[in-house]
Amino acid sequence: MTIQKEEAKRNIIGKLKRHFGRSIEDATLDQVYKATAMCVRDEMMEKWIDANAERERRGLKQLYYMSAEFLMGRALTNNMINLGAYRTYTEALAELGFDIGEIEEQESDAGLGNGGLGRLAACFLDSLSTLDLPVTGCGIRYEYGLFRQRILDGEQVEVPDNWTERGYVWEVERQDERYEVRFDGEIEEIWTDAGMKVVHRNYHTVYAVPYDMPISGYQSKMPATLRLWSARAASRLDLNYFNRGDYIHAMAEKELSEVISKVLYPENNHEQGKQLRLKQFYFLASATVQSIVRQHKEKYGDLHTLPDKVTVQINDTHPTLAIPELMRILMDEEGFGWDEAFDIAGRVFNYTNHTIMTEALECWSEPMFRSLLPRIHKIISTINDRFCEQMWQVFPGDWERISQMSIIAYSEIRMANLCIAVCGKVNGVSRLHGNILRTKTFRDFYVAFPDKFLGITNGITQRRWLAEANPGLTALIRDAIGDGFIRDYRQLEQLLPFADDAAFRERFAVVKAENKRRFANFLLRTQDVRIDPDSIFDIQAKRLHEYKRQLLKVVHILRLYNDILQGEPFDGPPCTFIFAAKAAPGYAKAKNIIKLINSVGQLVNREPLCQGKIAVVFVENYSVSTAERMIPAANISEQLSTAGREASGTGNMKFMMNGAVTLGTMDGANVEIHEQVGDDNMFIFGARVEEIHHMEEFHTYRAGAYFEKDPALRDALTRLIDGSLPVTNDRQFSDIYQSLLFGEYGHADEYYVLYDFASYSTAFQTARRAYGDAAAWNRMAVVNTAKSGFFSADRTVEEYNRLIWHLLPLD
């Protein structure tokens, strides 16, 4: 089935000649990468086309996974592994004189996502395809993905990431399948013989052009499709202006329309409604739903059967407008009545919630919404009226409760409420998160619709995060239990007995040491930073947000620094504290924390007394490809979020799978990691979610008291303001100090950094001591990997399919 080495070589040479007019001798690395990628793509395309034809022939139900973000990472290696052709191509390239590693590096890392939510979408496509379940992922083809991060003078600087600049091999543009998306204008209701007709006038058209990409799962029979929409102006050039020499006006229309798919918003968990963002989301929703409807009509004729053939998962509220958009098409274009259209929408759509931070629950200003999307506004407003009516039956007279539940209130349109009111299922992304949604965030909805709510714990694909990212460990596991775990996550647990096998542990440690060296070299190469591969790699890698509490770790480093300076013994292995985090450009506090990390890094790294004891590193531009290098090298995985704030976390799972031991709070999926590995193989600290909720409810938390009673904490915090830290402005960190001790509006230390500090210190100390006993530590590491199968996205997708989608595989 798969091609042989010689054929691969021939193909690569052929592509170079035909596409780039180069021989292998004078081809650039980029050209060799592209030629190789095209070969791999050809193989996938054939399978993709055949599989889709077969899926259509059998009339299999299909999932549309709608997401504003798909954080795919590089595709080449992943695709080769999934095709079972990695070795063939590696060898073929080697014989042609190229190192696969170098070739891989040529691919731009498409960063079309911010973090967990976008990466989950990517993992899902991989898992769905691996399980042969038909899926199309639908998103936006942002010209610029998430910014690339540079650190200059300790501060984050954002650089645009133009990932399409050099051409993207994997996608296929489908000009023939473009859709018209309408903005602005007015709505008129006209009575005709056939009843009321809604006419939209004076609207503004933008075209949506799809770019499709096959995504192959492991040895998949059913490659997934990733369909990303790109905005095109109705007229790209106004010749009237052009001929008059007014080039700016000539291009204006094009720029105005095409800006829609220009940039990915750097989401920061406290986003305000912005008009362009709303345009992006409606653009995604409308184009996707139009294409779903057209395909269904072409195949089956009758839209009444839509829910039998299509299920749509809304990944967080961003694609929510797909719901009113489907109703609009059914009613305005297909002549359906309200009840029919509403019923179909309820059976087609399902919603995944990703956050319990109320400030991050998406709301749009109603006047802005109404003017941009008049017809959609009208539909949402009717849904709201009917929904409130329905709630009046459930909570008669409970005006206040109903206004909290309503979709439109106080001139705001609440996307999450719309989703819950309509969707068939609503799920959280870990068990704890699901519970919080039911008991707190959407409590009243849960009382009204108990059967809608689910909690399905996120997952990661072991293909990318183990097989691809950590070939050394993968080989070791394969030797021990075979390679069935790549397809069947359950088999990973067969590794468990090897935790007690000293020889295996030894080899496991060797692989880890090798990964650490590899990562140390990477840092030396990319950032010119030298780290000690024999030190403990203690890593916190995730978006920068106060609730994730990078600050807790920094303050703790200051405490260790103080201890060392005061001559307290620091026995045992040295420790390298590694941070990787992007901050949203508009999130000043987060950016200041990055500055703080780097300042503390300077302080510590320059201090002779700290040499050989502790070191601090900030890894620039955390991205999928950086993560793939960093995570396999980790010893300690820092998961410090305030209990109740992190919906799931998936970084925690990646670290665990790669044999890092978690030091974390009982939050998100950490709770389930703990359930898998137990107290003996994890370091748990900090307030439990009940404790936090109790303090919040009764306002009993007094940050100052912890400052007062813990001298070590006091001394560490004092470093923020006493001029010890190298900064240009000596008031640089006083805001952080202020907010921890006094807070804004009297709400000191909103994320309980001080509250959890003592318990974190103790847990860290315990973890560092444990590392001293190599056999015991490696045992823990092996147990973590062995138990990580539960966090395979395959398991997650199986649960979604069983509880929500009900898809049949193409087999």
Next chain:
Amino acid sequence: MIAELRRSVAHDAAAEKYRTPLGALPAGSRLHLFLAVCSESVGDVRLILFDDACSQELVMSPQDGGFCVDLTVPERPQVLWYYFKLQVAQDIYYYGAAEGGVASLGAISHSRPSAFQITVYAPDFHVPAWFSKSVMYQIFPDRFAAGEKTAVATGLAYHQSLGRGLYLHESWDDPVDYLPLPGASDYDPCDCYGGTLDAIRRQLPALQALGVGVIYLNPVFEANSNHRYNTADYLRIDPLLGSEADLRALCTEARALGIRVLLDGVFSHTGADSVYFNRDQRYAGCGAYQSRNSPYASWYDFYSFPDVYRCWWGFESLPEVNEQDASWQDFIIRGEESVIRHWLRAGAAGFRLDVADELPDAVLELIRRVVKEEDEANIVLGEVWEDPTTKRSYGVRRRYALGTALDSVMNYPLRDAIVGFLLQHGNAHQLAAFLRAQRLNYPPPLYYALMNLLSSHDIARIRSVLASRLDARTLSREQQASFVISEAQDARGAALQKLAVAIQFSLPGVPCIYYGDEQGMQGFLDPFNRAPFHPGKHPLVDWYTWWSTLRQQEDALTTGAVAMFAPHADVLCILRHVTAHDVFGAAAKPGCLLVAVNRAAEPREMIVDLYRPNCGFDAAQLAALHACGLRQARSLLTGAEEGIEAGLLRLRIAACSADCWRLF
């Protein structure tokens, strides 16, 4: 405009956000009222506050999201009313109570609306705790337990010697008479069965086993009828029932078993055939009818002596007394040897006052003073058929429920609400709203002492109502007599009665079992509801005993906080919670119980939010509930367990059933 205001103006008299503190208020206390307004067009808001005498308009000041006003309620117990007046541009709108809800969310209107209620009660209002913790048992003395035959015969001979038409049924099993005797035009309630006080005394252990803590006896004084509401001699036990010694023995023995006895005081009128009126001259002394010089002459009002006099509802056999008359007051109430004092000293623990509406407030207050003088623990219970806080009689707003007169009243409105729910005339939401209104509008001491009845000697028995699904008032006596309740109907009635009892026993107040209800006795209106005690086909003795016992064990069910809500139109939930102190501050055994009643013919499953606000708990009570961190629910009936997650409980309840969960 009004449509916009409908969405943007709100006041909920049952929610603390709008009204603090919640519920009835001790006289002279402060009250904060808030009207939420989220509309720019509302310019000025006034509170219209009024009582029966006068009305005032208070300017409300802007507060975050609306308008508020602070006021002090009057120093004297009374009921106040309020609504809001809104100035919107040139127009005036009103916001007042919505139809059927003076203790819930209101509504906007163009014209003057119904008003919300503020009950102001006496700050020193106190009802003896024993009463609120008791289960009551009502006995119609002639019909509960058959007395010793010779004693009864002696008693009957006494009446017959006076020429009275009282007669004995041959058998305890006879149906009750309801037809006029030969030659008479109306049925005369003269048929007796020979129940006695002594026979009641012999049943005390059974009543104790049923969990009874207080017996309410229908009248026991000498009178020329089987019901004895036409008192002939206030100072004599009717010889048919026994003697004063028998009553004393009954009271003494009952008290030894932890049971107290309430007597029925029929003071607004006497029998025409009585020592005092003596129309039939059966008594040796000089009655008011016989002479204007009678010592009792001033008791009665003669329009035309002697044959035209003021009488109760026009019944000439029941001349009404003049309760303002000093000699009457001395005789009945005030005197050192007054009727009331006499019987309290003989062992009674208080009186149920017949037709309390007919007695002026001042007289009721006097009765209260005397009853309590005899013993602080004594009880004054009034016969009132409607909401006692808002009752008017003879053009006067009654204050008897506000702490100066009655400890408790007969809670007929509750009975109607429960029956309405079970017979599908209304839903659980409506029932819950009704229950919350009682909780909020009644002074707490009265509320926790309400006589919560399902049947009485004046209404159809609960079993017959629920089994037949008929309103007995639409049936003639003949129809009532001949109506046959089928076996299946009775079984269905028994099933529904269990639900009614579950509600009755899980509410604050004193649940009252009308004799024979626990046996499933049938009977529509008087006289059919007064049949001799007989076992029914579907008895519920175990069910009643189970609930009585639970009430004895759980302070939560008696003087704990209460919340009522409907998670479904067919399901009523009553949540009771008590910490180490009950609502009156007395020491209590902490506990939390949830009672749910599903009237539907299907099982129901739903999520119950135990922390739902505005259901009866005030903020402090809700916080106390939160603080106990409930994790688990265990059904006390089935043993089934269910986890509680942050106050949310998945409730599964079988078709047409009631269940009680301990929450911990």
